[in-house]
Amino acid sequence: MTARRSCLAVILAAGEGTRMRSSLPKVLHAVGGRPMVGHVLAAARSAGADRIALVIGHGADAVRKAVGALPGETEVFVQEERRGTAHAMLQARAALEHGADDVVVLYGDAPLVRPETLERLRARIADGADLVVLGFEAADPTGYGRLLMDGDRLVAIREEKDASAAERAVRLCNSGILAFRGLHVLPLLDAIGNDNAKGEFYLTDVIGLAAAAGLSVGVEIVDEQEVLGVNDRAQLAACEAAFQARARADAFAAGVTMIAPETVFFAYDTVIGRDVVIEPNVVFGPGVVIESGAVVHAFSHLEGARVAGGATVGPFARLRPGADLGTDAKVGNFVEVKAAKVEAGAKISHLSYIGDARVGAGANIGAGTITCNYDGFLKHHTDIGAGAFIGSNSALVAPVAIGDGALVAAGSTIVEDVPADALAVARGRQAVIPGRSAEIRKRLAALKAERKAAKD
Template identity: 50%
Template sequence: MSQNRDFAAVILAAGKGTRMKSGMHKVLHAIAGRAMIDHLLDSLAALHPSKTVIVAGDRHEQLRDALVGRNVVVALQEPQLGTAHAALQAEAALKDFRGLVMVCFGDTPMVKASTVQRMIDALDETTRVVVLGFRPADTLTYGRIITADDGSVRKMVEHKDADESERQCDLCNSGVLIAHSDDLWRLLKSVGNDNAQGEYYLPDVATQAIAEGARVVAVETDPAEVAGINSRGELAAAEAQWQRLRREEAMEAGVTLRAPETVFFSHDTELAADVTVEPNVVFGPGVKVASGATIRAFSHLEGATVGEGCEVGPYARLRPGAVMEKGSKIGNFVEMKKAILGEGAKANHLTYLGDAEIGAGANIGAGTITCNYDGYFKHKTVIGERAFIGSNSALIAPVTIGADAIVAAGSAVSRDVGAGDLRMVRAEQLVKQGWADRFHDTMKKKKAAEKKD
């Protein structure tokens, strides 16, 4: 954006969102683990807005709480008299701002900064207002943008107020517009409510500008970019759209997805080139995977860092704070939480590693558990380099296993093990010769006697 064109954003989020049937504000519902309003704010951040105002109504307190730390102002619309009335509520927050103002909706989170930039570029000395249009496969009840032969906008009309010829037009209004602040507030104040709904409609800003003899133009974009989210079904469709685009981006960047449609990303997932992801993998927030790593089928990762050449799964779970260093491996039904698995270390199956630090080259046997919680506090387990932990061992933290030490299978270790030592913690085995044979004979006779009775 040109440096001499100051830009501000007004986001309308005052609707009740009744179709969501939720106690949570509509724009706080998540796509890829991130609230839809945050997706939109992140996109607009690329344009460096001088100010951003969110106009809220019902459940406005939820928005204020959710946006703490964001450089935004929440303005209140009460009562709610329509979209033009909502946009006008941002005037006070922008009273000292002079420049271009974009008005959009909080429930259309896929709007791209590049599209807004095209709208900005379309504003010039002869154009007073720019609106964003799209051509859907089904025009449904969208408002229409009626254009003249020269491509300028001749009329903006809501579906309910359109006649049959106007409804034949397939250029629909997304609700996004841009105007200079000198024009916007004046035009908003001149909007009336003489329509089927008795509301003050935002598109009438363009209608008012046209009535003044000003030029209004429409910029077109893909319908998917401006799809509104008003129900759980539409939220799911937006999630599917986002995931599809993210999978395509990943593969273009050199990631192998064996069954792309079964892999789900979070908004901040980072996969390096030459990562391989097998079917049915879910990435929660905060995951980074380095080059050459393989994430095998049915694994779930969240808040985890996977190093170069590592192998995860199948059926593995990495929870927040899990770090796998270069060449390490966890196998089926292994769970890590707040634990570091050193370079080349392995935990191949049926293991829980929590609040632990495992040294390079260590081998963790099947069924090993780091007992990190005493009911009140978490404690740490440290396992040295090249240590061998036998199957079905319980390491009762806090405890340290030295380098090259061996913990025998079936041990419950509650004291530190020195480097190079063997620790075996087992009850003495008792053998009663012939006892099992005598037991079987007695039971068989008893059962036979019961049948005779």
């Protein structure tokens, strides 16, 4: 039903966020690896908003730049003076005048609202409501505006300082998120006055104006955690905790095993397949895909990486952006992989760095191997063929290629290509001198005794 209706989402993100004690604009602080405002933009688009107006203020240049890097088109408006939420919304007058069947108002510091919830608001408008407010039952309503109902009809939003004792006992509270029938938005906003202690224009005043005009005003209720707002670092941490709890629940529902779920941290776009096992203390940064049947061992950190089915990662492994592990590949303990394709069945078992490289199918990389990919100015590629064996403590100085089935002797520094099935040895020849160790020990013991006698 809502898919056939046009929708404008107005996101208010002009607050200064002084309680964050940060030089970074509040809405750019991250939850689940994505700026809060990015979550809100994504939810609006997923709920069918075909146009988005973002009202910004503090840190406008930084917010504009960050939003410009996110997917989708966003109209940006600047609130130069802070004169209340209704005043902020009217900064997007040009977008509002363009018209829309539905207008949804969101906040850039409330990143957990679900697209399904916004679709419910839009469905209420499509079913005949003129204005719908998103409310929640607060465990502790202190500080929130109370939603005062007459049956199913919302008649007022009462701020706590203005509420009676009976009204303060009401636990149904205002999230600030609401949806309008588009044709009513500007008349209601233009009717809001600023006859109050702060001289500001409050968006909540639309409820009384709409009721006085005989419009249909309703409430949609969600869980309190979904509408958590962020004003300080403690609330940011609480929001992150709520996001992670949701992500873990989604992972369990998708068939993922987590040994200690409270120690596993997901990003906003983490994709985990069925029958994946995740051990304790694993962190997923943005851009990770783990395919069915893979195992991520404890204390591993993954970002921008793909892990195919049957592959194993860790413990204590780091996959950086561009790491791509094939089926049944192994990246073991204290291994770092960056911008490298590790093909099916290849093994990098321990204590190695593989960057800007290809490791061919079935290859074996010995402990302590590194690809020397950076010359101080440019990155260079290392190509390791299928079935190759790289001995422990080898340095492969890129650009260099190791052919299929080649063997690099332990401790070698390889600076030239190695043909397929060849053996490369690039280290000093070992020399054995019988009895020399005993001579050295005798000489050093005498020197030590001489220095001790002189000291005494």
